[in-house]
Amino acid sequence: MISYFSSLSFIFNNIIKSVFLKKIGICKLDCCVFEVSYFDCFSFKNIPNYNTSAMDGYALVFSKIRYNFDFVYNRFFIIDLIKAGDFTSSVFFDGDYVVEIMTGARIPEFFDTVVRLEDVSLDFNNPFEIVFEKVLFFGENVRIFGDDFKIGSFIIRKGSIFELKNYVSTSTFGLKNLFFLSKIKVYLICTGNEIIDSFNLDYNNNFINNSLYTYFLSFFKRISIDVSYYGISLDLKNDLKFKIYNLINKDEISLIVTTGAVSKGKADIIPSILSELNIDIIFHGVFIKPGKPILFANYLNKHYFFCLPGNPISSIIGLRFFVYPFIRYIMGDVLESPLKAFLEEDYVLKRTVDLFLKSFVFFYKNNFHVRIMEDQQSFKVKSFVESNSFVFLRLCDSSKKGDVLNVYFYEPF
Ligand SMILES: Nc1nc2c(c(=O)[nH]1)N[C@H]1C(S)=C(S)[C@@H](COP(=O)(O)OP(=O)(O)OC[C@H]3O[C@@H](n4cnc5c(N)ncnc54)[C@H](O)[C@@H]3O)O[C@H]1N2
Numbered sequence: 001m002i003s004y005f006s007s008l009s010f011i012f013n014n015i016i017k018s019v020f021l022k023k024i025g026i027c028k029l030d031c032c033v034f035e036v037s038y039f040d041c042f043s044f045k046n047i048p049n050y051n052t053s054a055m056d057g058y059a060l061v062f063s064k065i066r067y068n069f070d071f072v073y074n075r076f077f078i079i080d081l082i083k084a085g086d087f088t089s090s091v092f093f094d095g096d097y098v099v100e101i102m103t104g105a106r107i108p109e110f111f112d113t114v115v116r117l118e119d120v121s122l123d124f125n126n127p128f129e130i131v132f133e134k135v136l137f138f139g140e141n142v143r144i145f146g147d148d149f150k151i152g153s154f155i156i157r158k159g160s161i162f163e164l165k166n167y168v169s170t171s172t173f174g175l176k177n178l179f180f181l182s183k184i185k186v187y188l189i190c191t192g193n194e195i196i197d198s199f200n201l202d203y204n205n206n207f208i209n210n211s212l213y214t215y216f217l218s219f220f221k222r223i224s225i226d227v228s229y230y231g232i233s234l235d236l237k238n239d240l241k242f243k244i245y246n247l248i249n250k251d252e253i254s255l256i257v258t259t260g261a262v263s264k265g266k267a268d269i270i271p272s273i274l275s276e277l278n279i280d281i282i283f284h285g286v287f288i289k290p291g292k293p294i295l296f297a298n299y300l301n302k303h304y305f306f307c308l309p310g311n312p313i314s315s316i317i318g319l320r321f322f323v324y325p326f327i328r329y330i331m332g333d334v335l336e337s338p339l340k341a342f343l344e345e346d347y348v349l350k351r352t353v354d355l356f357l358k359s360f361v362f363f364y365k366n367n368f369h370v371r372i373m374e375d376q377q378s379f380k381v382k383s384f385v386e387s388n389s390f391v392f393l394r395l396c397d398s399s400k401k402g403d404v405l406n407v408y409f410y411e412p413f
């Protein structure tokens, strides 16, 4: 059996990225969060595209300001009112003139400085005059042409993931479409004779509700991965084999995620099905708990498999720490960095493998702290929903109160 980090190397080494590069799609900007940009996209104009006022105030020509030592105030005449969106004339009046200007309005040519409304006094006898004694700096309260984006600066870089924040820059430039790498298509199959999807509240039988598929589907949707649910497969070899056979014959690149039927029992039919279909099993079993029986397989560098152990928390760990890094990797993103948090109490249980522990992380006195939950068994859902993160505790890590541990939020987005 291999360690968690070796398993990641096996996964990454098995991915031929060029396969994903082959299919490029154009994507509308209303649906591209988590898409991977295929081209560098450069700014084609300066933003702001003209000088605008950063404040509601009066625009003036700095050189006209006189700082005298005899306490004579600066006195200017208001010649215009410009609101954002107004047409700005380029006629220049030489003299002690200001224009009243609102935030975002284009500053007329030759004006270079803005004094804020609250820094001037109005003379009630002369309504078209302002007076101020505040010391101004040249260019104060002016948003300069090209100060945010200059022509040729990056809007989004090739290979980077389009995040929500990127909408602000693409919308600033009025972009409608971008080119993105095609994404892997995901199929989810849950297995087990005892599992049902009908949200049945009657527990007087041998069935249990499927506690995983809604979580899995939502997880993929949150990272904008297209996922199809293939329902529950009974622990009958031919049923599952037929489904997998159909999937690997599709002309697409896919990731097939299964839950259950992957450990040692009579009903654990996945490893033999994959072998019979000549699907290459890269590893089966990792030195971790929970989630040890996880299996990763590859069919002709076209269809990848993560077969996750059925206990709910084991499956969730498989999704979070194997499937998710796989998807990040093919999208060109680096391995996620853990949060560092101080352990609240000693964790004393004897350890033989690396552990993923349900935990609760919180912020207190400028630091993150983490509390490890009591109920760690992988069938226990209650302690999972009462917590928010996994501590990844390697065998070599000390787990005494005050130690700094690696923590990963359940939801990485
Ligand atoms: N002899 C051994 N037995 C087991 C081993 C082992 O190494 N030797 N490993 C144990 C470990 S660790 C785990 S985890 C489980 C994983 O087993 P499977 O992947 O084969 O999963 P199942 O047997 O199908 O299910 C396990 C458990 O989880 C429940 N389950 C399954 N799917 C769902 C679902 N979608 N929603 C809710 N609950 C689910 C299922 O009813 C079982 O109780 O094997 C150990 N055994």
Ligand code: MOO
Binding pocket: 288, 289, 290, 291, 292, 293, 309, 311, 314, 378, 379
């Ligand atoms: O994956 Mo299993 O027991 O380690 O839950």
